[in-house]
């Protein structure tokens with residue numbers, strides 16, 4: 001991609017109404033555009049990062065047997081009346097008319113699909129997921145893309161004949177989530193949280209972050225971690241599991257997994273016939289990851305405010321390589337075409353702007369590899385490659401080899 005053809009529009013000034021690090025960076029660097037409070041469009045640069053996040057999640061969900069489907073934003077009132085949630089969550093569900101609403105979650109629809117498709121124990125277990133837009137009426141939408149009114153979620157639902165099978169899958173999902181966050185460059189802790197009325201506990205995946213909205217207690221020494229909402233420990237206590245000390249920390253919730261047991265199958269009559277021909281309720285679990293929230297969390301964690309730099313983790317950077325030409329466009333163009341042939345995701349800044357502006361923008365784009373072609377680099381024998389591990393001059397014929 002050539003920067004002259006790409007919608008790359010950074011602003012020098014911070015947006016005046018930015019309410020968080022993530023919103024101010026993402027708007028200023030041209031990754032997103034705010035439409036209204038809690039509603040942001042992903043611009044081409046932001047969408048590139050978003051797609052990387054999405055694909056990592058999709059790969060890991062497919063790896064544990066998840067089957068992708070796509071449900072609907074528009075929901076009929078009668079389905080939600082079956083569970084009583086048309087009234088119960090009326091404060092967060094946007095209603096577009098007397099009998100239609102916009103989905104903040106999809107337990108009702110997925111249970112409806114499964115009760116119509118599943119009849120026998122032979123059809124189970126089953127795991128279905130989607131990556132889809134959700135709507136939530138947040139009267140005080142804040143924190144940029146961390147808490148939106150319209151946002152992207154991966155929600156997976158699993159269906160089992162019994163508790164043991166569900167528990168086994170719940171552990172598999174836990175491990176898959178750890179892989180997702182590790183691949184995204186987020187160090188997420190598995191935190192015990194409230195399970196609601198149907199289950200003792202659920203689990204949240206929390207990333208330690210001083211600007212986070214959540215408060216958790218973690219052990220300095222072991223994996224013990226609990227949400228403040230249900231904590232029986234406080235800062236400075238001894239860990240209940242080891243000799244470590246409990247610390248209070250701020251964090252951002254990037255995912256959660258939740259045992260639903262028979263909550264929805266019972267009220268919505270989702271049953272199967274066991275091997276004796278007896279009718280049984282399906283046991284369910286649900287598993288969420290906020291994608292736009294993960295994007296915002298990466299910014300909260302990685303953005304270097306002091307130097308105005310965004311060093312994205314390699315797995316999610318919008319471009320793998322950025323070429324900056326300092327008045328050496330012929331050489332730069334040649335290398336750009338070579339890298340394109342080798343299928344590198346490369347951005348070539350060919351714009352007629354100053355070197356300083358190119359470097360400032362490159363800092364906001366945060367490609368893990370930067371190649372500078374200048375009078376100086378040519379005199380030294382080639383292109384200057386700047387990547388983790390340092391800078392070096394590399395002969396043009398050896399550049400692609402160096403990057404692989």
Ligand SMILES: [Zn+2]
Pocket residue numbers: 219220221222223224239240241242243244245
């Ligand atoms: Zn401990």
